[in-house]
Amino acid sequence: MTLETSVGRIELERPGMVASGIMGETGPSMARMIASGAGAVVTKSIGAEPKAGYPNPCFTEIKSGYVNAMGLPNPGIELFADEMRIAVAAGPVIGSVYGADADEFAMLAGRMEDYGAAAVELNLSCPHAKGYGMELGTDPEGVKQIVVAVKGAVDIPVWAKLTPNTRSIADIGLAVQEAGGDAVVAINTLKAMVISPEMRKPVLSNKFGGLSGPAVRAVGVRAVYDLYTTVDIPIVGVGGVTDAHDALQYIMAGAAAFQVGSAVAKGGPDVFDEINKGLERFMMDYGYKSISEMIGVANE
Ligand SMILES: Cc1cc2nc3c(=O)[nH]c(=O)nc-3n(C[C@H](O)[C@H](O)[C@H](O)COP(=O)(O)O)c2cc1C
Numbered sequence: 287m288t289l290e291t292s293v294g295r296i297e298l299e300r301p302g303m304v305a306s307g308i309m310g311e312t313g314p315s316m317a318r319m320i321a322s323g324a325g326a327v328v329t330k331s332i333g334a335e336p337k338a339g340y341p342n343p344c345f346t347e348i349k350s351g352y353v354n355a356m357g358l359p360n361p362g363i364e365l366f367a368d369e370m371r372i373a374v375a376a377g378p379v380i381g382s383v384y385g386a387d388a389d390e391f392a393m394l395a396g397r398m399e400d401y402g403a404a405a406v407e408l409n410l411s412c413p414h415a416k417g418y419g420m421e422l423g424t425d426p427e428g429v430k431q432i433v434v435a436v437k438g439a440v441d442i443p444v445w446a447k448l449t450p451n452t453r454s455i456a457d458i459g460l461a462v463q464e465a466g467g468d469a470v471v472a473i474n475t476l477k478a479m480v481i482s483p484e485m486r487k488p489v490l491s492n493k494f495g496g497l498s499g500p501a502v503r504a505v506g507v508r509a510v511y512d513l514y515t516t517v518d519i520p521i522v523g524v525g526g527v528t529d530a531h532d533a534l535q536y537i538m539a540g541a542a543a544f545q546v547g548s549a550v551a552k553g554g555p556d557v558f559d560e561i562n563k564g565l566e567r568f569m570m571d572y573g574y575k576s577i578s579e580m581i582g583v584a585n586e
Contacts, residue, residue: 287569289562291325291577293520293542294443294469296378296404300325301577302533302561305524305547306382306407306447307331307356309555313372319550320377323558327373328380328545329366331409332398334390336362340492346480351501351526352548353478355492358384358412363397370401378404380445384412388435399440406442408432410458411449411474412496424452426461433465443468445522448509450502451477455509456516463517471522471545472509476502499548500526507535514540514582528557530564537577538584 291301304327309315311330319327339359346353360366363383373379381398383406385391395406410423410432422428429446436444446462448455450473459470475496480489488494503526510523523536524545536544549557565577574580 287566287575289325289565289577291543293522294405294445296326296443298325298378298543300558300562301537301543301565302527302558303328303380303522303543303545304550305545306409308547308550310382311360311369313369316369316373316379317376319555319558320373322555323562324546324555325543326378326380326404328407329370329373329382329403330360331358331382331384331412332360332363332366332394333358333384334363334386334394336360336365340490343490344492344495346489346495348480348497348501351497351499352551353480353490353495353497354475355490355495357492363394367401370398370403374402380405380407382407382409382447384409385432388432391432392435392439395436395442395444396439399442403442405445405468406436406440407445407447407471408436409447409474411447411451423449423458426457429458429461430465433462433467437466445469445471447471447474449474450505450509450525456512459513459517459521463519467519469520469522469542470513470517471524472513473502473506473525476505498525499552500528500532502526503532503535507539510536510541511539511585514585527561528553530561530568533561533565534568534580537580538582540582540585542577542581
């Protein structure tokens with residue numbers, strides 16, 4: 287029995303990766319996640335210039351989820367070189383980038399390739415960064431232009447991370463495929479708001495933010511299922527994975543691999559070891575020998 291899987295021209299020893307934005311900002315934290323059983327780690331989304339992000343409060347817990355509006359804080363691509371040097375020595379690192387236009391995405395992806403990233407993940411989906419992310423990622427033509435530009439700039443695989451805050455995620459997935467993208471990653475957070483009745487105003491300084499955690503899992507699984515019936519490129523599932531059972535939902539909906547964000551933030555890095563053991567137990571009990579045998583079986 288094996289947990290190996292292949293996604294967007296990358297071979298992973300284990301199917302679970304750390305999602306972007308969680309433990310992906312420093313080299314040592316990324317190395318620690320790989321040592322804890324993650325198959326790969328996705329970096330925090332990195333832009334062209336250093337960015338401070340939004341003032342506090344920018345993160346709040348709700349029943350069965352979290353709402354955050356960090357505002358993409360990051361040191362900028364120049365300074366990130368040192369973190370990448372430490373992280374890539376530990377295992378596969380997927381470089382997440384966000385840009386204002388196709389040229390900026392292409393430049394950032396090229397730098398991630400230089401730094402030794404195994405693949406680049408284009409953040410076309412942040413729900414709370416004005417002018418970036420979701421505002422770019424809901425227009426199929428715009429998405430196509432970005433993916434074409436990045437494909438022309440790098441040889442490493444290009445993954446596109448999609449937003450669920452759109453009329454048809456499958457149409458955006460098709461645009462990625464037509465542009466030559468190697469994989470799609472679904473989903474980023476859902477646009478959300480939490481109000482404090484005592485304060486009579488939204489809790490987050492940015493007012494709205496992105497919902498993550500168990501509350502979004504059923505939306506993510508539906509998105510992956512939709513994509514699996516539409517695109518031929520591999521899919522990475524993300525949203526609300528806390529244990530092997532959750533991960534299996536994504537795999538059976540059509541994901542070749544999955545990412546874990548909020549559950550790592552809440553429970554720490556041990557979550558990967560538990561998920562891996564749970565996957566092996568399930569595969570033993572139900573007679574599966576590989577992850578690939580289970581991908582998309584819920585569609586049959
Ligand atoms: C605090 C926080 C920061 C995040 N930062 C990023 C980011 O920089 N880039 C990105 O593509 N996604 C970011 N995300 C979204 C996650 O990668 C993931 O898509 C989402 O949280 C759903 O997965 P989860 O329910 O396992 O957290 C962030 C999520 C959280 C909670």
